[in-house]
Amino acid sequence: MDIKKFRIKQGEEFSLEKADPSNTSQFKSKEEAEAETESLRKRLVELQDILYAEKKHSVLVILQGMDTSGKDGTIKHIFSGINPQGFNVTSFKKPTAEELSRDFLWRIHEHTPAKGYIAAFNRSQYEDILVPKVHGTSTDSALDHRLKHIQHFEDMLSDEGTKIVKIFLHISKDKQLEKIHERMKEPRKFWKFDPTDLLEREYWDAYQSAYEEVLSATSTAQNPWYWVPANHKWFRNYLVLRILVQTLEGLNLEYPALQATPSDLARYMNEK
Numbered sequence: 001m002d003i004k005k006f007r008i009k010q011g012e013e014f015s016l017e018k019a020d021p022s023n024t025s026q027f028k029s030k031e032e033a034e035a036e037t038e039s040l041r042k043r044l045v046e047l048q049d050i051l052y053a054e055k056k057h058s059v060l061v062i063l064q065g066m067d068t069s070g071k072d073g074t075i076k077h078i079f080s081g082i083n084p085q086g087f088n089v090t091s092f093k094k095p096t097a098e099e100l101s102r103d104f105l106w107r108i109h110e111h112t113p114a115k116g117y118i119a120a121f122n123r124s125q126y127e128d129i130l131v132p133k134v135h136g137t138s139t140d141s142a143l144d145h146r147l148k149h150i151q152h153f154e155d156m157l158s159d160e161g162t163k164i165v166k167i168f169l170h171i172s173k174d175k176q177l178e179k180i181h182e183r184m185k186e187p188r189k190f191w192k193f194d195p196t197d198l199l200e201r202e203y204w205d206a207y208q209s210a211y212e213e214v215l216s217a218t219s220t221a222q223n224p225w226y227w228v229p230a231n232h233k234w235f236r237n238y239l240v241l242r243i244l245v246q247t248l249e250g251l252n253l254e255y256p257a258l259q260a261t262p263s264d265l266a267r268y269m270n271e272k
Contacts, residue, residue, distance in 0.1 A: 001025055001026065001239075001242055003226065003239070003242055003243050003246055006226045006227055006228065006239065006243075007219070007224050007225070007226050008168075008215050008216060008219040008224065008225040008226065008227060009216075009219065010216065010217070010218075010219045010220050010221070010224075011216065011217075012216065013212075013216065014212050014215055014216045014227075015212065016170060016208050016211060016212055016227075017208075019170055019227050019229075020229060021170045021171050021172040021175065021229045021230060021231045022172070022229060022231040022232065023229040023235075024229070024232055024235045025235070025239075027235065027238075030232075030234040030235075033234060033235065033238045034234075036238065037234070037237065037238045037241060040238070040241040040242060040245050041078075041080075041081055041241060042081075043245050044078070044079075044081075044082065044241060044244060044245055044248070045081050045082055045083075047245065047248040047249065047253060048082045048083060048086060048087070048118060048248075049083065050253040050254065050255055051086070051116060051117075051118070051248065051251075051253055052083060052085070052086040052116045052117070053116075053255050053256060054116065054253055054254060054255065054256055055115045055116035056115060056116075056161060056253075057115060057116075057161050057162070057163055057251050057253070058112075058113035058114060058115050058116065058117050058118070058119070058161060058162045058163070059113065059117075059118045059119070059162070059163045059164075059165065059244075059247070059248065060112060060113055060118075060119050060121065060157065060162050060163070060164045060165070061118065061119070061120045061121065061165045061167065061244065062121045062124045062126070062164065062165070062166045062167065063075065063120065063121060063122055063123070063124075063167050063169065064123065064124060064126055064127075064130075064166070064167070064168050064169070064211075065168055065169030065170070065171065065230065066169075066171055066176060066204075066207060067176065067180075067194075067197045067200060067201070068171065068175075068176045068179035068180060068183075068197070069169035069170070069171040069176075069230045070169050070171070070230050070233060070236055071122045071123070071169060072122065073233060074167075074169065074236060074237065074240055075089055075120050075122060077233075077237045078237060078240055078241055078244070079118075079120065082118070086116060086117050086118060087117065087118050087119070087120075088111070088113065088117060088118075088119045088120070089119070089120045089121075089122065090111040090119065090120070090121055090122065091121075091122040091123065092107070092108075092121065092122065092123040092124060092127060093123075095107065095128075104125065104128045104146060104149075105125055105149060105150075105153055108121075108124065108125045108153075109153075112157060112162060113162065115161055125150055125153070126150070126214060126218075128146060129143050129146050129147060129150070129210075129214055130207065130210050130211065130214060133210045133214075134203050134206045134207055134210050135203070147214070147217055147218065150218060151218060151220070154218075154220075154222075154223045155222065155223070158222050158223060163247060163248075163251060164223045165226075165243060165244060165247050166218075166219070166223065166224065166225040166226065167225075167226055167228055167240055167243070168211065168215055168225055168226070168227045168228065169228050169230040169236065170227050170228060170229055170230055171230040171231060172231055173201075173204055175230075175231045176201065177201075180193070180197055180198065180201075215227070226239075226243050228240055228243075
């Protein structure tokens, strides 16, 4: 599959209305994608092992999307088989009083991955643009400055060896309502239900518009955004795996060479 068709081009008008959240590409069913999904999962495990050993690069996966779009589920399914020693997850909630007293990127930077690590962000610095934009709690000028700060911040991370993979999970409004109903009816999902989800749902159109603007403005050649159809969990997981694997393969990772002199090798190889 060519992942380029899911890549958002910088500066070009991007329409979520024209992006089908039920798209499953060439697959007609979950069963058709299972073998390839499992192959990608194994490949991700292999690549993470080399990334961790080489320690020349790090990978930051940013997941954004409307409530119930599957950010938690994506992280759970995509990274279930990798080595936890080289993986971190951070979920960004409403800023605390301490965080609000600092610059808006302060709470983000400390969670970016060290070389050799993969980090996943469940929500991110983009919340500090989207939420104020939708609710009108900041000026357009201030938000434009934040957009520029984010771009500079991401460029700096990239220059220092961090590959950033930005994923927007695209779910339909009807599918969101279906998932909210599930959370309200199934006891094992009660913990996921948040009354504010219903309140934020009233701003659906405003969020769609805000996302279109932000995704288009911050998807660059170095740090692109990908939109991922999220109405079908199995395809969502497949496509995110495909994007991650192709991204990691593009880093040309290699296991480090053996750190031993010829005399060391001779001595240990001859030892009985």
